[in-house]
Amino acid sequence: MYRKSLIGGRKMQKTKVHVQGTEQFFMTSKHNRRYRIMVYRPQQEAPASGFPILYVLDGNAFFTTVTDAIRLQSRRSDKTGVVPTVVVGIGYDSEEPFDKNRFYDYTVAPAEDQVSSKFTRKMDDEQGGANEFLMFLQEELKPKIERELAIDSEKQAIFGHSLGGLFVLHALFTQTSLFQTYIAGSPSIHWNQVKLSQEEEHFIQNNCDEKVSILIGAGELEGEHHSKMLMNARELAQRLQQLKHARVEAYEFPDENHISVVLPLINKAIRFCSDDWKL
Template sequence: MEDSLPWQQNVSLPNTWGIDLYNQIQDRFYRIFIYKPDTVPPPEGYPVIYVLDANSVFGTFVDAMRVQMRKPEKTGVYPAIIVGIGYHTDQPFSPYRVYDFTRPISKEDLPPHPAGLEWPSHGGAESFITFIKEKVKPEIERHLPVNIDKQTLFGHSLGGLFVLQTLFSEPDTFHTYIAGSPSIHWDTQFFRSEKEAFTHKVKQSERQIKILVGVGELEKLHFSGMNKNAAEISEELNQLHQYGIHIQFREFTEESHVSVLLPLINRAIKLGSI
C-alpha cells in the first residue's frame, strides 16, 4: 500500500462553486465565484459582498470569512455570501478589467500607463454595472437566501475607481461601497461633473450608505497622487454625513498598492457583514 495518494488532485475551497454568466452587451462570458456559509441563514437572509477582480482575491475573501465568522462576538464578522465577479483566466487579472471598470475618456486625457504601454480598450463601465444589476444580482437572489438590504461592492485600484463611480452615478445600487486604492486620477473630471447630481440624489434619499476608502501608506510615492485624491474625496463625502453618508478613510501603515489588499479585505468582511 502506498504512503500517499496521487499528487494531481484538485484543491477547492469548502462551500464554493462557480457559474458562467453571459453579458449580452459585451458578448462575453464572466466567471462568477460564489461562497455560501455553512450556517443557518438569518430570517432576513445573508448579507452579500460582491467582489471585483475575483480571480485575484476571492480565495482570500473566503478564507478570511470562514475563519472570522466562527466567533462574531470577538471578530465583528458575521456570516455573509461572497460573490466574486471574474474572468475566464487562471491569471490574477484580466486585461478586460480596464474596459469594464472605466468610463469613456479621450486618448489625450488618459493617464500614463504604469508600465509605459498603450492602454487596452476602455470605457465599458456603464454596461458593466448594468450587467451586475440586471444579470448577476438577480441570479444570486433567485438561488440563495439573500438580504436585499445588505449589499456591498468591493473593488481595488481601477476596481476602486469603479466602486466610487457607481456610488456617484447610482448610489441606490448597493448599501456599502468599499474602494481600495481607487484610481481617481484616471478620470477626475467625472467626479467634478457628477458631484452636484450625486449630492442632490443623496439629499432626496432616505438610505443610509456606508463607504470605506482605503490606501497603503507607501502609495504616497505614486505619481498619481493616490493617497491625496482618496483623502480629498473622502473629506467631500464626509460633508454629506447628515444625509446618511457614513465614510471611513484608512491609510494602512507600511502597506503598498498590492499589499494593502489584505488589511482591506479584513475591514471589508466586517463592514459588509453587519
C-alpha cells in the same frame, strides 16, 4: 480524478484543493462579455431575512482571500464581529489574477491626459464599458444570485481595488441604491478624474439624504505614487464625510503599497460591512 506524483521518494495521491462552500460558473452578458462567477455560501443556516452579500471585483485575484477571511472569522461572530456572508467574485475566463478586460469594465471613459505615460500600454486596451458592466450587475447577475440564494436585499456590499475601486465609486455616484455598502480600495481616481468629479457633484447634490456606508482605503506608501492616488483618496473621503446621512470612513494603512494594502484592506472591509449588517 487522482494522479500520482513522487514526493520524498513516495508515491502520493493528489487532488485539487477545494474551498468548502464554493462553486463557480460562467455567464455571458447581454453585451456579449464573458465572466467567471465564483460563489461562497456560508455553512450556517440563513437568517430569516437572508444572508448579507459581498460582491468582489477582480474575483480571480481576491475571491478566495475574501472568502477565507469571512469563513474563518464568522465561525465566532461573537468574538470577531464578522457575520456569515455570501461572497460573489466576478472574474474572467483566465488563469491570470488581473485580466485585461477589467480596463473596459471598470472605466467610464478612455484614460485622460493626466494619466502618466507609464500607463501607455494599458491605455491601448479597450476602455469605457463601466455602464455596461453596471447593467450586467443590476439586471443579470444580482437577480440570478437572489433567485438561487436567500439574500437580504438591505445588506449588500461591493468591494473593488485600484481600477475596481474606481468602478465602485462610479456605481456609488450613479446607481447609489444598488448596494448599501461601498468599499473602494486605492481607487484609480486619476484614470477618469474629470468624469468622476462630475458624477460626484451630481451625487452630492441629489443624494444628500441617501443612507449609505462608504469605506475608502489606501496604503501609506501610495503617497509616493505619481498618480497622487493617496491624496486623491484622502480628499475624496473628506468631501464625502460632509454628507449628513452617509457613514464614511477612510483608512491609510501604514507601510503598505498599492498591492500589499489589499490584505489589511480586506480584513477592514469585512468588519466594516458586518458593523453595518448588525445594526
